Amino acid sequence: MSAADRKTEAREERVDVPAAKTSAWSRWFGSPHAAKPGMLNRLYSLPSIIIGLLFTLGPIGVIIAFSFMSRPDMGGGVVFKFSTDAYEKLLFRHDFFGNRSFDARYLQVFGTSLWQALLTTVICVALAFPIALWMSMKSAKIQQILVLLVTIPFWTNLLVRTYAWMLILNENGPINWALRLLGIGSQQMLYTSFASVIGLIYTFLPFAILPMYSALSGFDFRLVEAAYDLGAHKLTVMRRVIFRAAMPGVMSGIALCFIPAFGSYVQPVLLGGGRVLMVGNLIASQFAEARNWPFGAALSTVILAVTLFGALVASILGSRASRKAGE
Amino acid sequence: MSKTQPLVARDPEVESRESGLTINRAFKVFQSSEGKEVKAINDVSLAIRQGEFFILLGPSGCGKTTLLRSIAGLESLDAGEIYLGDQRIDQLPPYDRPVNTVFQSYALFPHLTVAQNVAFGLEMEKKPKAEIAKTVQEMLDLVHLGEFGGRKPHQLSGGQQQRVALARSLAKRPKVLLLDESLSALDFKLRRQMQVELKRIQRETGITFVFVTHDQEEALSMGDHIAVFSKGRPEQVGTPEEIYNEPANRFVADFIGDINFVDAVKSADGEITVEGVPFRVKQDISDLPMDAEVSAAIRPERITLTAPRESALTGTVETLMFMGADVRCEVRLTDGTKLLVRLSPPYDTAVLHEGATVSVEVEAAHMRVVER
Numbered sequence: 127m128s129a130a131d132r133k134t135e136a137r138e139e140r141v142d143v144p145a146a147k148t149s150a151w152s153r154w155f156g157s158p159h160a161a162k163p164g165m166l167n168r169l170y171s172l173p174s175i176i177i178g179l180l181f182t183l184g185p186i187g188v189i190i191a192f193s194f195m196s197r198p199d200m201g202g203g204v205v206f207k208f209s210t211d212a213y214e215k216l217l218f219r220h221d222f223f224g225n226r227s228f229d230a231r232y233l234q235v236f237g238t239s240l241w242q243a244l245l246t247t248v249i250c251v252a253l254a255f256p257i258a259l260w261m262s263m264k265s266a267k268i269q270q271i272l273v274l275l276v277t278i279p280f281w282t283n284l285l286v287r288t289y290a291w292m293l294i295l296n297e298n299g300p301i302n303w304a305l306r307l308l309g310i311g312s313q314q315m316l317y318t319s320f321a322s323v324i325g326l327i328y329t330f331l332p333f334a335i336l337p338m339y340s341a342l343s344g345f346d347f348r349l350v351e352a353a354y355d356l357g358a359h360k361l362t363v364m365r366r367v368i369f370r371a372a373m374p375g376v377m378s379g380i381a382l383c384f385i386p387a388f389g390s391y392v393q394p395v396l397l398g399g400g401r402v403l404m405v406g407n408l409i410a411s412q413f414a415e416a417r418n419w420p421f422g423a424a425l426s427t428v429i430l431a432v433t434l435f436g437a438l439v440a441s442i443l444g445s446r447a448s449r450k451a452g453e
Numbered sequence: 454m455s456k457t458q459p460l461v462a463r464d465p466e467v468e469s470r471e472s473g474l475t476i477n478r479a480f481k482v483f484q485s486s487e488g489k490e491v492k493a494i495n496d497v498s499l500a501i502r503q504g505e506f507f508i509l510l511g512p513s514g515c516g517k518t519t520l521l522r523s524i525a526g527l528e529s530l531d532a533g534e535i536y537l538g539d540q541r542i543d544q545l546p547p548y549d550r551p552v553n554t555v556f557q558s559y560a561l562f563p564h565l566t567v568a569q570n571v572a573f574g575l576e577m578e579k580k581p582k583a584e585i586a587k588t589v590q591e592m593l594d595l596v597h598l599g600e601f602g603g604r605k606p607h608q609l610s611g612g613q614q615q616r617v618a619l620a621r622s623l624a625k626r627p628k629v630l631l632l633d634e635s636l637s638a639l640d641f642k643l644r645r646q647m648q649v650e651l652k653r654i655q656r657e658t659g660i661t662f663v664f665v666t667h668d669q670e671e672a673l674s675m676g677d678h679i680a681v682f683s684k685g686r687p688e689q690v691g692t693p694e695e696i697y698n699e700p701a702n703r704f705v706a707d708f709i710g711d712i713n714f715v716d717a718v719k720s721a722d723g724e725i726t727v728e729g730v731p732f733r734v735k736q737d738i739s740d741l742p743m744d745a746e747v748s749a750a751i752r753p754e755r756i757t758l759t760a761p762r763e764s765a766l767t768g769t770v771e772t773l774m775f776m777g778a779d780v781r782c783e784v785r786l787t788d789g790t791k792l793l794v795r796l797s798p799p800y801d802t803a804v805l806h807e808g809a810t811v812s813v814e815v816e817a818a819h820m821r822v823v824e825r
Contacts, residue, residue: 348556348558349560351547351554352556352560352562353573354526354548355526355547355553355554356548356577356622356625357578358548358577359548362577367562
């Protein structure tokens with residue numbers, strides 16, 4: 127080891143020392159007296175922190191609280207009486223005589239939603255990776271335009287865009303017109319789970335492209351040359367170098383597609399015609415027609431729990447993968 | 454390159470050349486952004502001997518990096534062949550060529566540790582794990598980074614990353630190692646260290662090194678042979694001594710080290726005249742016509758300044774700078790040409806001071822005749 131190396135090492139150590147002494151509290155909130163000249167006291171940020179907490183945790187708190195309450199005798203809303211009836215209803219039903227029996231109907235709804243969300247996520251990620259890679263290899267100016275193009279769907283309302291899909295998929299729409307011309311004959315596409323998944327893929331594709339693109343846009347393509355130079359063939363370069371670099375983007379792409387797709391509402395109703403019951407529709411109907419707010423809240427809480435669990439598994443797998451890579 | 458059995462024992466010189474790297478009439482044209490054609494490699498033929506430290510030297514944009522990338526297979530030639538020994542390699546994909554590159558940017562895989570980076574190329578060869586681990590450790594020891602295998606590249610300094618890149622390429626035991634401006638990102642002192650280090654590693658491993666640089670000092674101190682490039686062509690190929698002492702033309706003379714150009718005229722066969730003073734040069738200038746207008750290239754350290762005398766070049770000392778190991782003078786000749794002179798102290802202050810008129814003595818043997 128040369129003298130220069132030793133010097134850098136010593137410097138690194140010195141940086142570590144003060145960080146170790148600070149407590150978690152002071153690292154998060156700092157001491158109000160420690161503000162540097164010209165810096166505002168940290169208490170000034172309190173209002174925005176409170177608003178932020180209210181806007182994020184507030185509604186979730188209300189939903190969780192509602193799910194443990196009882197429904198009133200008439201109409202919607204809740205009465206403040208602790209009850210786990212809503213969660214029981216998820217798995218069991220009571221017949222006319224009050225006998226409790228296992229009820230898989232709601233689990234099935236969860237299963238359908240899970241399946242559609244998974245399908246959507248897999249297809250979105252598979253489509254988004256080559257698109258993101260292609261985008262990241264263009265010149266800086268073209269990349270800007272391409273990012274803009276990807277975000278075009280966000281400019282108009284999701285409902286309007288979904289109606290557009292209804293026009294495309296319906297019996298007299300362009301696809302069926304083309305199929306008739308080809309002699310295949312028109313197919314029932316609208317109001318099927320196929321249409322619903324198409325709508326979901328359409329909606330969430332940009333959410334898969336953008337994080338992957340942002341992970342790849344900073345990618346140093348000289349690494350690809352280095353891998354070739356070291357004897358790696360195309361597929362190995364793709365798998366071990368490029369995909370590895372896109373991994374953080376793939377992970378957030380999965381999260382951004384799966385979580386909202388799981389609780390989606392618009393596409394199953396409009397494109398799936400409500401024939402396929404998904405969790406989102408079930409919840410909506412509990413708050414509207416069925417007037418069973420606690421049950422709707424309980425369903426929402428379960429979605430929240432499933433999502434949190436999924437995110438937890440993903441982060442554990444992710445950190446294990448990066449630890450493995452770091453061995 | 455015939456594959457017939459030689460009838461007589463081969464000359465070892467020829468042998469080493471034939472198992473080295475041969476580039477035969479290579480061309481490569483790029484389309485510039487304005488739509489003009491740029492000849493990055495313009496009819497290059499080079500013979501690089503096995504086990505030597507070969508330097509491609511030239512200003513930026515002279516095609517040296519393109520040539521290196523063509524050898525690596527990262528760039529394809531428009532015409533010409535590249536042979537490694539008897540094997541033609543210019544049509545092979547980069548992953549099938551027995552050459553490896555140390556990139557200017559190091560190009561270490563950021564998500565892999567130092568040891569995994571070094572192991573990458575060996576894993577591609579599907580070597581057994583134990584052997585890979587052993588080679589990786591050997592290579593890291595070779596570049597003095599034996600303790601650093603578990604670190605990530607971003608935890609290392611620039612010089613250390615450089616050495617990891619070197620170890621990663623050497624681990625594949627390439628027949629030729631290509632180094633692209635490998636030291637230019639390092640600071641001066643580290644660079645000096647790495648030059649010595651590279652030379653040591655090259656001698657220890659016996660691998661042919663092809664090193665691209667724009668730094669002529671680096672080239673002179675490291676190379677066994679140097680090819681000085683300009684505009685896609687090698688202007689001169691030779692040992693550092695040849696390149697420095699006997700530059701083939703004005704470009705090479707100007708590019709390597711400090712040099713003075715003085716207007717001269719061919720006055721007789723083997724003789725040139727500078728400001729009326731004749732010099733008999735060592736160089737063969739018989740193909741130049743009589744009274745040809747040429748330049749005499751003179752290194753600053755080949756000039757001595759003495760008290761004025763008849764029948765010698767005279768000039769006035771304009772500036773005198775003490776530089777520690779030497780003294781730099783600027784002397785203006787009678788015709789207005791400014792000469793840079795490097796003297797080693799001590800010197801006679803009675804003769805040499807600012808404003809003094811001196812006689813400029815040059816040994817004719819150290820004059821090179823180049824185009825004006």
